[in-house]
Amino acid sequence: MQDQLINLLIYTVPAVVTGVIAYFFFKEHIKNENNRRHFLMHKDFKKEALPMRLQAYERMTLFLERIVPSKLLIRVAPLSSDKNDYERLLIDSIEQEFEHNLSQQIYLTSDCWSIILAAKNTTIQLILKANMSEKTDNANKLREVILTEMMEKQAPSSTALAYIKEEISAIW
Template structure:
């Protein structure tokens, strides 16, 4: 009886080992196939998403260019000599452009979006700071002071555009 059990064990042991090896290879193969399918789906999704991301970067570049103080002053003409009304008009234009492009944040990185928001806020802050000066009494003088502020230094928009360019280059690396 004991001899039969040992003999049965010798017959079953190779089958069990073969079954375990087959299970291991089948499991590994399944995981590899799942990874490959996931990679192919990701690659296919990238084909659709990349144009959307590039379009978002283009729109954000356009936004940042529009709020560049020199461009803003050219595009937003004062409706009167009242400097406070012109200040509000400039800020309203910036906020309006921002709200128009707010949906693009889902396609750019958080860091890029934060830099774009910082550029917007810094531009508004500079306009408000300049408008608070007692020396500036008219909208024409406000325009001139804003332009003079950025003659020798980079605007917040320039920093944002540099960062956007860097991110777009990383998309192709």
């Protein structure tokens, strides 16, 4: 009986050891294959997503250029002499342009999107502040006050444009 048990162990132990080694080998092999497939899919995704990301940066650059107050005032002329109507027209133009590009945020980093949002809001605040000025009594005077303000300082969107350029250079 003891000889049979020893014979059984002599044949069983190497088989169990071989089975355990094979199990760990195949487990590691499957893990490596999954990692390789994941890497290849990620690489293909990046190759396809890069043009879309660049297009999003382009569109947001165009948005920021369009909301530079001096360019906005040239593009959006007052419809009447009422300063409040013109203020609303300018803000609506900025908001409409922003909403048109809202979906681009999925291709940008959250920091970049936050800076673009801050540039938009700061530009709107600049228009609101200019409208509340005592010097402003009609739409043309509002234009003058905004342009005078922009001569003294940099447009809010220039900071966001610099950040976009920095992010694009990091991609390359």
